[in-house]
Amino acid sequence: MQNNGKIKITINNQSYDVENKLTILHATQQNDIFIPHLCFHPELSPYGGCRLCIVEVDGVKGYPTACTTQVKDGMTIRTHSKILQEMRTEILQLILSEHPSACLICDEAEECSDYQGTIRKVGFTTGCRWCPKDKDCELQKVVEYLKIDEIEFPVYYRNLPVEKKDPFFDRDYNLCIYCGRCVRICHEHRKSSIISLNNRGRYSTIGPAFNQSHLDANCEFCGACVSVCPTGTLSEKTKKWSGIPEKYNSSICSLCGLNCDIQILTKENKVIGTLPLGDPHLTGGELCVKGRFCLIELVNNPDRILEPQYQFPEGLGFITWEEAFLKASDKLKKADGNKVAVYLSPNLTLEEIVAAKQFAQQVIKTINITSSVLTNNLIPYISLAEKSISIEKIEKSESIISLFLNGNYNYAPVTLAIKRAAEKGIPYLQIGWINDTTSRFASHHLTPETGKEKEFVKEIVESFEKGKEVSPEISEVMKLFKDSSSTIILGPTILDLTEAKEILRNIEKIIKLTGSKLFVLNPYGNLPGLLSSVDLKPHQDILDKISKGKIDSLYLIGDSPFKKRPNVNFIIHQSPFPPSEKLKPDLILPTATWSEISGTYVTLTDKRKKLKAVVKTSEKVLSNSAIFAKLAKKLGKQELKFNKKELSKLIPKKLTIKLPEFNSKPKKNIVQIKTRAFPYTLIQEKNLYTYMGMYLNQLIEGLREIEPEETLIINPIDASKFDIQNGDNVMLKSHKISKKYPVVLRKTISPGFIRLITSNKTFEFETNPCPVKIRRVNV
């Protein structure tokens, strides 16, 4: 019987009106009837693997699985008959016969879990008490539900080695029940398809092709598979032994300009993990590796500074805050405001930024406020960003063109939008040398000729302006521009190119000529907030002043612009993290940070995002605003308020990005094209991903493995030509420079290209890109 699209079915002798096109499992769930299940996941395609959800349906032979069978009008279903429960018990016993399950059926289970709290940190899981998922495991719950207390089948331990070499999460496939959720979420939701169900029967395994490591297989370490695993098979290295969180707090990630929504998992006043929003056991894939695995390692980093310190003549020593305020105010009282430079990090919240501004302008009385990220190339890049569209619009464009996007470990919401769009048939064109998670979805992948990147974009402009004939490659781009309203996605690698400014200028022209939309990827958390609430000076101007002796004191707030101490009298380093070793600041003031303070971040489209305080810091660490308040008072400015309410009054209602004028002398750039003698193209990249002036990959080991510095990243195809293995040393030679580097092999870089990431302020090789040749160094 149809009534408003609903059909009538009978479950356990009771009749229900349910929507058509539901599965039996959904129908029972909607009506609060519990059927045990393990492989089912509400947002993934049904798999029918665990067979725990079997039901009886009148007129249907055998026992269909509820998660894969659709309801039909007039269906009569039984979900809990005696035979079903018996079969479920048997099925579960079969599963358990291949799963270390001693603790599940042990008589002493309860006492044991109460009294043996410390013996569980072992490499092998031989029972629940030694499993990272203990008390949070879906298998345990089903065992409890079916009241299993013995296993009739002979037990079999797979004895597979625990996989621990990859960064961020470990894998113990001895615990795997082959529910396939990890495989499906990686494929359907994240659209990365890194892992698959391999082999068959007793030899089944889960993992990348040919047992490669996840790193070699281009896994993005998004952690989706880890979140959805019902067992302890996949476990986060940092969270493994933290147990069940007490609270899930919503907040945001501060590690790039997308400011993804996240939930922070806390326990006993400690951050124990981060996840995307939604049911913690079912969601995953919305974040990049930084939001999923790095934030926790930042706040809990053992390197954090936790007490004020002062540089005494005999060396660095701890002091009390009272002493610290005295020393700081003494110096600042005597200082000439015009000779003090204040540095701000783009990871500060809006409230912290306006507090710092108030302090700088009214207490120190300086106009020298800057941020080390404000380089001369960033200014035109961000000025383009003013026209950036909101992220939701990416999927709605008619075609997408990405320029210099490196999306494997960054900007997850953008790469996901691209992949979803491309799957729907929206043409996607990728320009650049990176082979990232979106590449497989690109209808075309173009790589500008080395040294002719500018010509590449220029050709497009000229073809539009003057109808010039173009190369067949570029005609593909032109076609997209002409046939559809495109969105250009611009990645920050462009900032490092020798001709960045010219390329950016031409991109601006293209946008004007074609009416395309633009999405600019911003690597710095709250850069829009910083730029729109303070008139910053270009960093170069401040550097010039320092070298001319016009600045004698530095107040560094979360920024860490110098590797070595510049020639100044006094430096205050105010940050959650220690200064670089050779900076030798006079005063070190530890501050609270992400997860310990609340505040606001702003995206490029002026969306305000709320950062929440979810844990308390130790009393020896203060917030930036508290430090400013104390110092202002000491310096006779008690009328200035630094509490939250007053600070939020200082934040403009509408935030528009203000960029400083900068007088760059037009200089002739030298570029080099590829030749036979130098057949490879070196791409040098400044290490962009920082937090409070710290390079993320220097603080976090896992990230360092993924994106190592001062190491050549080359494609395995190129490596095989020289018989180069991971870790070998290679001599890299350009026209002018030759230098030895270790090598890692990654498929994320296209063949013919070599990536070199550095945190030095200047590049080693003469041009970027730079034609080079390589030679293996024999040891």
Next chain:
Amino acid sequence: MKNLKKKITKIFKEFTVDEENLIPILQKIQAEIGYISKQGVEEIANFLRITEGQVYGVASFYSQFRFTAPGRHSIKVCLGTACHVRGSQNILEEFKRWLLIEPGETTEDKMFSLETVNCVGACALGPIVIFDNEYHGHMRIKSVDELIQKYRTEYETEREVDK
């Protein structure tokens, strides 16, 4: 390697870019090249616009596909029911012990590759081992080593003669 690429590219010409073609492509490559190499998986993935993981997941499910170059001689141990009850598992273990390889692999000297099959329709002769195309019925553990040695010596003498 280039040669392999050429062969594979030629095979692709017969197919359209459609995931449905994965198994036919695998079969064709196996038939013409003898096995599915790492590079083969990579090429197929690129061609079909899927990932290596997806190709490997499917290919490794079917025992008809092998991932290492076949050796000079193929050894197939039947693990069908009839052979199994007559102890073919032990025969397999013995081969593994002598050759130091797992089923699906090839010995380091590229002489032998070991495989398992499920019933070859000669149950009465079980346990059965097929050496190249030669059927050896009523196999005994003792004869495993003998067989291996026999083929090894044959090869040695062949080489002597060649010299």
